[in-house]
Amino acid sequence: MDSSIQPNLLNSFLIVYFYKIENELNNTKNGLETIKFQSEEANTDEFLKRYFQDFLTIHNNVKDIKLKKLAVKIDSEEHIINIEKLKSYRISNVLLPEHLTNEQKKEITASKKSVYTSPDLYLEITDGTNIYFESVELKSTKDNNIPGSSVQQVSPFEWVIFVKRDNEKVLVTTGFYINSITEKLPFPDRSPRPQIGFKTLSDWNKKYRKVENEVLTIENITEINNDKIKLLTDWQDYLASEWLEIIKSEQGRNNEKWFNNAIRKFALKFLEFSETLTESEKENLKTNLTKLIK
Template sequence: MDFKNTTELFMHAFMYELEKNLKSNSELLKAINFHADEANVDAELKGFLKKFIKEKFNRLPDDKKEYQLSIVSKKSKESQKQTHPYSDFFNLYVKKVYLPSELTDELKEIVRKEKKLFVNPDLLLEIREEGTESVAFIPIELKSTKKDSIRGSSIQQVTPSEWVLFVKHTDSTVNITAGQYVNSITEAVHFPDRSPRPDVSFKTLIDHNEKNRLEEEKELIYSNDVNSLEERHKLLGDWQGLLVERWLEVINRDNIRKNEAWFNNSIRRYTIDFLTMYEQLSDTEKTDLKKKIKDTISLYKKSDIQDIE
């Protein structure tokens, strides 16, 4: 197994064990001021996690050497299980943790190549393998909230498999869970003036972990529902298609909904004007228009245009 795959598997075990370790140190989390900086309300949280990982939890616990990690993929009635001993990961460790302000141009380029565009990670882990020159850089997304659901990142910035640490805090309690970003998103996708932003939810990730992540008899088991994952990836990968479906639903409604978005009526007016224009075209002109629109869609997909808030 190559280093990249080993690192991806290592992260499943590491993030779970990190979550457990942070929970056992909840008093330290409670001491964090989540509103220390108006420009970045998670500034103190990032600093705390950097220090905690570097000084207290930069590798898997020694008492877990007899554990194993299992990844179960379920599709319809079939399932496949891959099992790996924790001992495969004991020569991996986090050498450094970078904050956004500490990223060099070289590190930014590494992140850009991995994500296809540069997005400042909340934390960037430098993972090394003892006895070799192998290195991997793993971005970690941080989410913190007093409620449950919050607006997530712009949809073009989202990497579905990226790891997220989700913190829910009140004046007296702090709870934390970890998982992959795709398992934290809800079905709510908001379309502001520019880039759509799917909601992410602490409860959604908690519920997913309770159902699909299990520790028993020295085994950590992750279960993946392939069909569900494909739907979530579709939401992230074809958000324009989702938007078109919503617009088609708008023009097919018989009634106006309460608190309806202001631009829904613009969609209706555009549709009427377009149909009026289209009906006046000859058959040849209709065919040419369809082709022109399809060609433009293809050009857009091939372009480097990014529309990120």
């Protein structure tokens, strides 16, 4: 999918479907609080995958939803879809990574434009005639923000089910992956992993996904999406801009990152070095640095 919500019937079904299961999970006793979130010593979400495989297989359609229409707003355009048109769609199968065929793995790789990475869940969807497939990410947290997938693996408009658990209750929010990105990119030790947040996605849903008079309305703001997509596609420039703000700041920040002082020391060394260069040497340095950026 590209940088906007496509108002076709399949995507309309998924918008309504994930809204429905989010409400069912948050408003009924669902057993999520009994799920183990660790397998041996690794936080693999293995048991969470099995839970949602079963849950989505049972709750697989929107036939009983108390809505009449879906309104998809894309910037200044609005598309209205009658919910009746979506009731022929259902989740016909929920596949775990180990059940995927080689052909399905090739399709997933092509959609992500990267090396193959297993989706947490792979939905098989039918409208009664055609078969469609959709990958779903599962994320869980005890607090709020967690490192997301690496920038090479992120599909901005992949669906995500985000689970937040504490001692008292378990909450669920759903939506496009892009709407969970907090716009913070922690200093990378390997491949950069843009931060995502349960509250970020939940707040987005509160602001841009509303129900009134049996109409579910969801908004898509291209400018907001493009800002986050830039973080994914040119993360080096994003980090460089953030570091420049650290250098320009006249005061330290609360909870300073460990590398902020290293950036300041590098800036001092570079300023001292640049002062020794002639204008011609500065231009040559700028040209050489530009050539070396890959």
